[in-house]
Amino acid sequence: MLSKHLSTRLRTATPRRLYHDESFGYRAPRSYQFTDYTSAQLANRSENAALLRYVDSVRTHGHRAARIDPLDLIHRMEVKALDPHRYGLYDDEKKYNVNGIIWTNPKVETQGENQDEWWTLGEITRHLRSIYVDKIAYEYMHSPSKSERLWFSHHLEGNASSPHIDQRRIHGLLARSEVFDNFLQLKFPNLKRYGLEGGESMLPALDTLFSCAAHASMSNVIVAMPHRGRLNLLTDLLAFSPTALFHKIRGGFELPEELGAEGDVISHLTSSADLAGVKVSLLPNPSHLEAVAGVALGKTRAKQYSLLKTSPDDCMLGDRVISCQIHGDAAFAGQGVIMESLGLSNLPHFSSGGTVHLVVDNNIGYTTPASLARSSQYCSDVGKMINAPVLHVNGDYPEDVVRAMEIAFKYRQYFRKDIIVDLLVYRRWGHNELDLPGLTQPLMYEAIAARRSVPQLYEQRLLDQQTITVKDVTEVRDSYKAFLNDQLSQVDGFRPSANMLQSQWKSMVWPASPEANDNPKDTGVDVDVLKSVGQASVRVPDGFAIHPKLQRHIKSRLTSLEKGQGLDWATAEALAFGSLLQEGYDVRISGQDVGRGTFSQRHAMLVDQAKEDTIVPLNDELKAKGKLELANSSLSEMAVLAFEYGASWERPDLLPIWEAQFGDFFNGAQIIIDTFISSSETKWLKQSGIVMLLPHGLDGAGPEHSSSRLERMLQMSNDRFSSSETKPNINMHIVFPTTPAQYFHLLRRQMKRNYRKPLIVAGPKGILRLSAAGSSIDQLAPGTAFQPVLLEDKPVSDPKRIVFLSGKLYYDLVKERATRKLDDSVAFVRIEELSPFPFNAVAEVAKAHPEAECVWVQEEPRNQGAWSFVRDRIEDVLDGRRLRYVGRKESAVPAPGVGVLYKKQQADVLAGAFKGL
Ligand SMILES: Cc1ncc(C[n+]2csc(CCOP(=O)(O)OP(=O)(O)O)c2C)c(N)n1
Ligand SMILES: [Mg+2]
Structure with missing residues (x-):
C-alpha cells in the first residue's frame, strides 16, 4: 500500500506530459467536452430506462445489421438486440419523452439546451434504424469517452450532418475513373495497373476529405496509400500528367535521367496538387504494404511543427495539417506497423492531431479471402486498440460515402484523434488485371461479374432522378477519353522534370551535384x-x-x-x-x-x-x-x-x-x-x-545485446569496390x-x-x-572536423604489422599491445567511416609501410561485422598484398550467451592480433 502522503503527491505531481508541450513549442490541441445531462434529463433516463436500453442497443449493435456490404458476403444473423420487444417495449403508438435519451435537434450544441419532446415508439424505431441500420454502420459506443459517444449520438440522431452533396461532381469522379481504367486496359492490356473498378467510391471519399480540409483553412493534407486505385487518384484529383504516366508505362524515366536516379514502379508514383488552397501531397511508398504509415505521421507532425512556428498563438496541433492514410483491408488487418502507428497516434511527441484512415475494403487480399486473413469480424478492428471510432460504409452508395467521410473529418476536428472509415467495395478483376480470380474465388467472381459497375449504377440513379441527362453522361465520358487520347499522343515528346529542391529544400543542393560539399573541413566550435x-x-x-x-x-x-x-x-x-x-x-x-x-x-x-x-x-x-x-x-x-x-x-x-x-x-x-x-x-x-x-559491440551481453548488425548496413551501401571506379553518390554514411x-x-x-x-x-x-x-x-575547436580514418597520436615508425580495425576493440588492442611490449611493431589504423570507404587515407598508410603485413581485426564473427565489406576495399589499395583476417570464426549468433565462452573468444581475438610477433 502506498502511504497516503505519497499517493497524494503522485496525484498532484505536474503531469509528465507538460514538458513535452512546453519545451519545444508543441501546442496541445484544444480539447472538446460535451456537457453533461441536466438533472431533468437524468430523471427522464431513469424513468424510461427500458427505452434507454433499447436506444443504446441500436447504437451499439446497429452495425451488425446495417446494409454495408455490396456483395452481401458478411453473413448477417438476425440481431435480436435491435428488437424493442426484448426491452418490454411493445406499443408502437405509445409516446415517450426522449429528452436525454435520443437527440432530436440538429442545432443545439449542448445537452442542456434540449427540450422535452414526445415521440412514439414507432417514430423512435424508424428514426434510429434510418441512421444506424442503413448504408453506414457506426461503431462508437466502445469509446471510453462520454464526450465522444455523445458527440456521435448528437451528430447522427440530430441529423446535424447533412453535407452538401454535389451529385454531378461525384458522378464526374466515378465516370472518369471508369473511363481511365478502361482506357488503360485498352491501350496497355499487359499492364498491372491495380485498377479501382469496384472501389471507385474511394475518389468521392477523398474528394470530400480534401474539400473539408480546404474549408477548414488547412494548408496541407499528407496522403499515404497503397497500389489500389493509385493511378486513378493521381491522374484525376492530384493532377499527375497522364502523359508522364504513359511514358513511364512504356518503360521511360519518371525522373530526369541526368540525376542518376533509378526510379520506381508505376504504383509508387507521387504527386501534389493545390486543391482550393490546400496542398494535397501523396507520399511515395515502397511495395511493403503499410510501411509508409509511420512516415506519413512523422511528415505530418513535422510540417505542423514548422507551420506552428509561423502561426498565431491560437493555432493548435492539427489545425493546419492532416494526415490521411488509405489502406487495403488485408494489409490493415495484417501488418504490425499499423498497430504500432496507431499506438503513436495519441502520444504527445507523435500525435499530429488525428489521422483519417480510409480502408478500401474489398474483402480480399491477393487471393486470400477475408475469412482467412483476419481473426476479427472487421478489418478495422485493430483500431479498437486505441478506441478509434469506425464508420463502415457501403461503396455502392457514393453519397453515403461522402457523408461518412464528412463525419469522419468532423470527428477528427473536434477530438484530434484517429478515425477509420471502412469503405466496403469489391474488386472487379484479380489482384491485378493479369490475374485470374476465378481460380480461387469462383463464386465471388461470378457474383461480381453479374454486377453493373459503381459508376454506372450511380449514373443510372441520377438519370432516373433526372439530375443529369444522357447527353451529360456522354459529354463527361467522351471528353475525358479525348483528353486521355490527347495525352497519349504527346508521349514521344515527353521529358520528365524534377522539383526536389523546392520550398524548405531550397537552400540545399542535390547530393550528386558538383556543389555538394561532402566533408566540411571545419565543424568545430569556439x-x-x-x-x-x-x-x-x-x-x-x-x-x-x-x-x-x-x-x-x-x-x-x-x-x-x-x-x-x-x-x-x-x-x-x-x-x-x-x-x-x-x-x-x-x-x-x-x-x-x-x-x-x-x-x-x-x-x-x-x-x-x-x-x-x-x-x-x-x-x-x-x-x-x-x-x-x-x-x-x-x-x-x-x-x-x-x-x-x-x-x-x-x-x-x-x-x-x-x-x-x-x-x-x-x-x-x-x-x-x-x-x-x-x-x-x-x-x-x-x-x-x-x-x-x-x-x-561485444561485451558479454549475449546474442541480442551485442550487435547492430553492421554487416547488414554495409551490405546496403552502394559504395564502390575499388578506388579506380567513379565515386558514387553514396546512399548512406556508415560510421x-x-x-x-x-x-x-x-x-x-x-x-x-x-x-x-x-x-x-x-x-x-x-x-x-x-x-x-x-x-x-x-x-x-574551430579548424577541426570528422576524420574518416584515425591514425595513432604517436605513429609507429616502422611497423611489422598494420592492424586495420573499426570501433571500440581499439582500446583493448592498445592495452594488449602494451602488455605484450609490441608498441614498436604494430600500428593501428581505425577506419571510422566505413561507407563511403576512405580509400585515399587507407592507401596512404599502406604505401608508407610497403613491407608491413596487413591484417583486419574484428571482434564480430567472421560472417558478420565489417570484414566482408572492407576486404576488397582495403586490398584494392594494398598493391598486391593480401589482407589477413583475425577475429571470431563464423557463427550463427553475434555473440555467445555463455560468459566463459565469450571471454575465451575475446581473449583469442586479442591474441590473434599479435600472433607471430
Ligand atoms: C508486406 C507485404 N507483403 C506482401 C505483399 C504482396 N501483396 C501485394 S498486394 C497484396 C494484397 C493486399 O490486399 P489488400 O491490403 O486487401 O489490398 P487490395 O489489393 O485488396 O486492394 C499482397 C499480399 C506486399 N506488397 N507487402
Ligand atoms: Mg483487399
Whole structure:
C-alpha cells in the first residue's frame, strides 16, 4: 500500500506530459467536452430506462445489421438486440419523452439546451434504424469517452450532418475513373495497373476529405496509400500528367535521367496538387504494404511543427495539417506497423492531431479471402486498440460515402484523434488485371461479374432522378477519353522534370551535384561557446531537486570542460546538440528512454525528486533559437523509426535522430531501412538527414545485446569496390566512431553539409565513459572536423604489422599491445567511416609501410561485422598484398550467451592480433 502522503503527491505531481508541450513549442490541441445531462434529463433516463436500453442497443449493435456490404458476403444473423420487444417495449403508438435519451435537434450544441419532446415508439424505431441500420454502420459506443459517444449520438440522431452533396461532381469522379481504367486496359492490356473498378467510391471519399480540409483553412493534407486505385487518384484529383504516366508505362524515366536516379514502379508514383488552397501531397511508398504509415505521421507532425512556428498563438496541433492514410483491408488487418502507428497516434511527441484512415475494403487480399486473413469480424478492428471510432460504409452508395467521410473529418476536428472509415467495395478483376480470380474465388467472381459497375449504377440513379441527362453522361465520358487520347499522343515528346529542391529544400543542393560539399573541413566550435553550452547542459534551476547520484555526472562534465580534457561521449553529444541549437537548428532524438539514455549516460532530461517535474537544461538554460526535443517513444522500432524518417523529409533544418535501445533491435525496423533510408534518394529523389544511433559491440551481453548488425548496413551501401571506379553518390554514411570528438563532428557535419544524407552510427556502450576514449576540447575547436580514418597520436615508425580495425576493440588492442611490449611493431589504423570507404587515407598508410603485413581485426564473427565489406576495399589499395583476417570464426549468433565462452573468444581475438610477433 502506498502511504497516503505519497499517493497524494503522485496525484498532484505536474503531469509528465507538460514538458513535452512546453519545451519545444508543441501546442496541445484544444480539447472538446460535451456537457453533461441536466438533472431533468437524468430523471427522464431513469424513468424510461427500458427505452434507454433499447436506444443504446441500436447504437451499439446497429452495425451488425446495417446494409454495408455490396456483395452481401458478411453473413448477417438476425440481431435480436435491435428488437424493442426484448426491452418490454411493445406499443408502437405509445409516446415517450426522449429528452436525454435520443437527440432530436440538429442545432443545439449542448445537452442542456434540449427540450422535452414526445415521440412514439414507432417514430423512435424508424428514426434510429434510418441512421444506424442503413448504408453506414457506426461503431462508437466502445469509446471510453462520454464526450465522444455523445458527440456521435448528437451528430447522427440530430441529423446535424447533412453535407452538401454535389451529385454531378461525384458522378464526374466515378465516370472518369471508369473511363481511365478502361482506357488503360485498352491501350496497355499487359499492364498491372491495380485498377479501382469496384472501389471507385474511394475518389468521392477523398474528394470530400480534401474539400473539408480546404474549408477548414488547412494548408496541407499528407496522403499515404497503397497500389489500389493509385493511378486513378493521381491522374484525376492530384493532377499527375497522364502523359508522364504513359511514358513511364512504356518503360521511360519518371525522373530526369541526368540525376542518376533509378526510379520506381508505376504504383509508387507521387504527386501534389493545390486543391482550393490546400496542398494535397501523396507520399511515395515502397511495395511493403503499410510501411509508409509511420512516415506519413512523422511528415505530418513535422510540417505542423514548422507551420506552428509561423502561426498565431491560437493555432493548435492539427489545425493546419492532416494526415490521411488509405489502406487495403488485408494489409490493415495484417501488418504490425499499423498497430504500432496507431499506438503513436495519441502520444504527445507523435500525435499530429488525428489521422483519417480510409480502408478500401474489398474483402480480399491477393487471393486470400477475408475469412482467412483476419481473426476479427472487421478489418478495422485493430483500431479498437486505441478506441478509434469506425464508420463502415457501403461503396455502392457514393453519397453515403461522402457523408461518412464528412463525419469522419468532423470527428477528427473536434477530438484530434484517429478515425477509420471502412469503405466496403469489391474488386472487379484479380489482384491485378493479369490475374485470374476465378481460380480461387469462383463464386465471388461470378457474383461480381453479374454486377453493373459503381459508376454506372450511380449514373443510372441520377438519370432516373433526372439530375443529369444522357447527353451529360456522354459529354463527361467522351471528353475525358479525348483528353486521355490527347495525352497519349504527346508521349514521344515527353521529358520528365524534377522539383526536389523546392520550398524548405531550397537552400540545399542535390547530393550528386558538383556543389555538394561532402566533408566540411571545419565543424568545430569556439571553445568559449562550447564551455557555456556544456555548463548550461547540466545547470539546474534553484529549487529543482535532482537525484543525488546525478551530482557526480554534473561534476564530471563541468570538470572536464574546465580542464579541457577527458570529455566523455554524452558531453560531446550535449555540445553538438547545444551548439546546433544556438545556430538555429532543432534537434529531435527519439527512441526508447532517450531522455535519460539506455546506459544512464545522457541525462538530457532531469526529473525533480519531489514533484516529478521535468526539465531539459539544453532548452531551459541555454535559451537557444533551436529546440531539443527528447521524444521518449513507445516500445516500437518500425513505426518510430519511420516517424523520424518522415520528419526528416519535411525538415532539413532538423537533426532527426533515432536511437535504438540496443543496436540489435533496429531489425524490427529493417523494412524502413531497406525501403526508405537506404533507397529513397535513388527511387524518389528524397534526401534525408536521419541519424540512426545503434549501440554496438561485444561485451558479454549475449546474442541480442551485442550487435547492430553492421554487416547488414554495409551490405546496403552502394559504395564502390575499388578506388579506380567513379565515386558514387553514396546512399548512406556508415560510421563506427571511437572518440567523443568524432561523434561531435559527425552530428554537426550532418547539419553543416549543404545536402542531407542518412547517417548510421555504430554507437558506443562500454566506452561511453572510458577515460582512454575521452576527447580534449581542442578536438572540438574551430579548424577541426570528422576524420574518416584515425591514425595513432604517436605513429609507429616502422611497423611489422598494420592492424586495420573499426570501433571500440581499439582500446583493448592498445592495452594488449602494451602488455605484450609490441608498441614498436604494430600500428593501428581505425577506419571510422566505413561507407563511403576512405580509400585515399587507407592507401596512404599502406604505401608508407610497403613491407608491413596487413591484417583486419574484428571482434564480430567472421560472417558478420565489417570484414566482408572492407576486404576488397582495403586490398584494392594494398598493391598486391593480401589482407589477413583475425577475429571470431563464423557463427550463427553475434555473440555467445555463455560468459566463459565469450571471454575465451575475446581473449583469442586479442591474441590473434599479435600472433607471430
Ligand atoms: C508486406 C507485404 N507483403 C506482401 C505483399 C504482396 N501483396 C501485394 S498486394 C497484396 C494484397 C493486399 O490486399 P489488400 O491490403 O486487401 O489490398 P487490395 O489489393 O485488396 O486492394 C499482397 C499480399 C506486399 N506488397 N507487402
Ligand atoms: Mg483487399
